[in-house]
Amino acid sequence: MKTRTRVVIKSADRLAPTLEKLASVSDELKLVGRNMEILHISTRCYKNSLLNKLSRLLEAYVVNFMEDGDEFTVSDNVVKHVFRRHRDWVNMIGLKSVEDVRTFMMDVLRRPDEVYRDIFHDNIRYFLRRVGGDYWLCVITVGSEARTAYLINRKKYNRYRVARWL
């Protein structure tokens, strides 16, 4: 028996591009206004599986965004660590100083392209910004504090997606 389930997404304005992206990569999902529709669900088992999948995707995309007004911190030690030991992306982007690195990391945290939660640790999140070609800058946070930032490529992105990211 085919049924349809409608999931109402809050804050759709802010998340509209992400939801559109989700809908565009799956025939099972359709964005109708502010609602995400799941199509062609034939069995309870399949429905539950799809709902779980959707809830995980939405959790990654929706819950992981900080609420307006919340702020991340990038400590002096962390930004110096990144500046010294992950110099490749710093040079790649053309940043010149520790302060430039802090500003860029904060910008990724405020306006990430993608955000994922760690599969094992609720308070660890991965904020991604595409930085050219098949490379992403990955800023890792624990709670509201950034801890490190480094590059990942397409292959590693896929590996993280399977092994580490919710």
Add this chain to the structure above:
Amino acid sequence: MAITSLLDIDLRLLIEGIERACRIVLPRKVTEAYLDPKAEILHIRFSEPRRMECGEPLPLKTLATIFRDEDTNEITAIEILKPEDLLNELNPYL
């Protein structure tokens, strides 16, 4: 016990434990070890990348990332978030 100093860590034992737990071979030449006890980051560098290096997760519950040189695929560094948790996780392998 919280790790507050590099002296609290036996790097050789840690590297060997990671190798056994993850079935990988890590370099033995360590050029730098950095610990930030407040941010709970342990960074062990084996070599500098020629151009750039990319991180990949190790199959552990603790977030441990190895870095490989994009040109040579050699392991250049390992970075561990919450090294204390890693030591506990690796306990059976140490």
